[in-house]
Amino acid sequence: MDNNFSPSRPNRKQIPLICRLLSLRLRRRLKATRWHISENRSNQLKLFLYHFRNGDSYAAGRLGIEIFDLRDCPPSGFFYAGRAGRKDGIVFHDEHWIAKYPRTTRDLTGKHLPLHTSSPISEYLGSHIYHLLGIPVHETVLGYREGKIVCACKDFTWPNKRLFEFKMLKNSLSDDEEGFSSAPSDGESIYLPDVLSAIELSPVLRSIPGVRERFWGMFVIDAFIKNPDRNNGNWGVLYSPDGTYELAPVYDNGSSLFSKRSASLATRRLDSPDELEQDAFGTNVSCYRLPSINNPKGIPIHPFSYMESTHNPDLDAAVVRFAERVDLAAIDELIDSIPEEAYGIILMPDPVRTSHKTLLRKRYEEGILPVYRRITTG
Numbered sequence: 014m015d016n017n018f019s020p021s022r023p024n025r026k027q028i029p030l031i032c033r034l035l036s037l038r039l040r041r042r043l044k045a046t047r048w049h050i051s052e053n054r055s056n057q058l059k060l061f062l063y064h065f066r067n068g069d070s071y072a073a074g075r076l077g078i079e080i081f082d083l084r085d086c087p088p089s090g091f092f093y094a095g096r097a098g099r100k101d102g103i104v105f106h107d108e109h110w111i112a113k114y115p116r117t118t119r120d121l122t123g124k125h126l127p128l129h130t131s132s133p134i135s136e137y138l139g140s141h142i143y144h145l146l147g148i149p150v151h152e153t154v155l156g157y158r159e160g161k162i163v164c165a166c167k168d169f170t171w172p173n174k175r176l177f178e179f180k181m182l183k184n185s186l187s188d189d190e191e192g193f194s195s196a197p198s199d200g201e202s203i204y205l206p207d208v209l210s211a212i213e214l215s216p217v218l219r220s221i222p223g224v225r226e227r228f229w230g231m232f233v234i235d236a237f238i239k240n241p242d243r244n245n246g247n248w249g250v251l252y253s254p255d256g257t258y259e260l261a262p263v264y265d266n267g268s269s270l271f272s273k274r275s276a277s278l279a280t281r282r283l284d285s286p287d288e289l290e291q292d293a294f295g296t297n298v299s300c301y302r303l304p305s306i307n308n309p310k311g312i313p314i315h316p317f318s319y320m321e322s323t324h325n326p327d328l329d330a331a332v333v334r335f336a337e338r339v340d341l342a343a344i345d346e347l348i349d350s351i352p353e354e355a356y357g358i359i360l361m362p363d364p365v366r367t368s369h370k371t372l373l374r375k376r377y378e379e380g381i382l383p384v385y386r387r388i389t390t391g
């Protein structure tokens with residue numbers, strides 16, 4: 014092969030044509046830039062200041078997944094509940110989707126909060142980690158709508174299914190059932206033994222294969238992605254018009270991966286081994302609690318200590334499934350596929366990217382692997 018290939022010089026006749034093509038290209042590029050700047054003027058300014066503060070050049074973000082332009086998607090006419098930010102039913106590619114927006118933090122307490130959460134990125138990453146681990150999960154893409162980066166989630170009930178959240182199934186239990194710490198019909202109760210008893214007693218859940226596997230699978234994966242929000246409204250079953258039930262795909266992963274943390278705080282905490290330990294395990298608390306005589310609110314469960322100290326065959330099986338399936342290189346690739354910026358908005362600064370990868374690796378190596386070894390070597 015000729016490695017010394019060099020393009021031949023244009024001849025005199027070709028020069029005016031080349032000049033015309035170049036000027037046309039330049040005009041098009043200027044037009045696109047003008048449009049981009051006027052469309053996103055304040056985002057562009059924020060982006061410029063961000064790069065200026067960080068001492069690097071004002072460069073476009075790394076190439077990665079497509080951030081879909083959802084501005085022109087019409088409303089679907091469907092509405093959704095939830096406390097973690099606005100949702101907007103939209104029609105995208107002829108199907109019903111939910112655009113989940115970042116939530117304002119102005120009414121939240123806590124230090125160093127950013128103006129908005131990064132829950133759309135958390136929803137996207139958390140959901141794709143579930144997918145990589147082989148668990149059915151709602152389909153998600155990132156997009157741009159009404160000046161924000163949103164996570165669009167395909168509505169798995171559309172066109173004719175209905176979601177019944179676990180709390181509704183729990184509410185149907187008779188209060189005469191024995192052995193519950195709070196009323197069996199209390200749909201919101203997150204005492205772990207009550208939740209497990211409700212799974213055993215609910216006729217609908219008993220009729221669906223794999224409910225316990227799903228429950229403990231979510232327990233382990235939520236610990237891995239630090240999702241404290243798998244409450245009784247955040248999983249459930251789908252009802253079809255033919256009268257059958259199936260487990261709904263996993264949904265609501267928007268609170269995972271520190272969705273309320275500013276980039277500057279993530280950067281600072283990366284430098285401290287103690288703070289990394291806290292972030293991986295210390296502050297990693299499940300939404301479930303254990304009943305306690307001394308504490309009416311119950312005792313919070315730290316999922317990694319719980320996995321280490323509890324001998325429950327369903328939990329052990331979930332740990333084994335996780336450890337034998339997880340692919341940290343694929344998870345790193347997923348995290349790297351988020352562009353640094355899009356539409357003039359910062360999606361993921363490098364320290365946040367590094368923080369996600371470091372914490373996930375730490376939770377796997379120091380949290381899950383030792384439990385896996387204990388289970389498999391006896």
Ligand SMILES: Nc1ncnc2c1ncn2[C@@H]1O[C@H](COP(=O)(O)OP(=O)(O)OP(=O)(O)O)[C@@H](O)[C@H]1O
Nearest residue numbers: 093094095096097098151166167168169170264265
């Ligand atoms: N992909 C989906 N398809 C259909 N319905 C969905 C989907 N995702 C969420 N929902 C419904 O919308 C509700 C709100 O969504 P989600 O739980 O993600 O919101 P949230 O604001 O994060 O909630 P929370 O108050 O639990 O933090 C869910 O409880 C569920 O009923």
Ligand SMILES: [Mg+2]
Nearest residue numbers: 095246247265
């Ligand atoms: Mg929810």
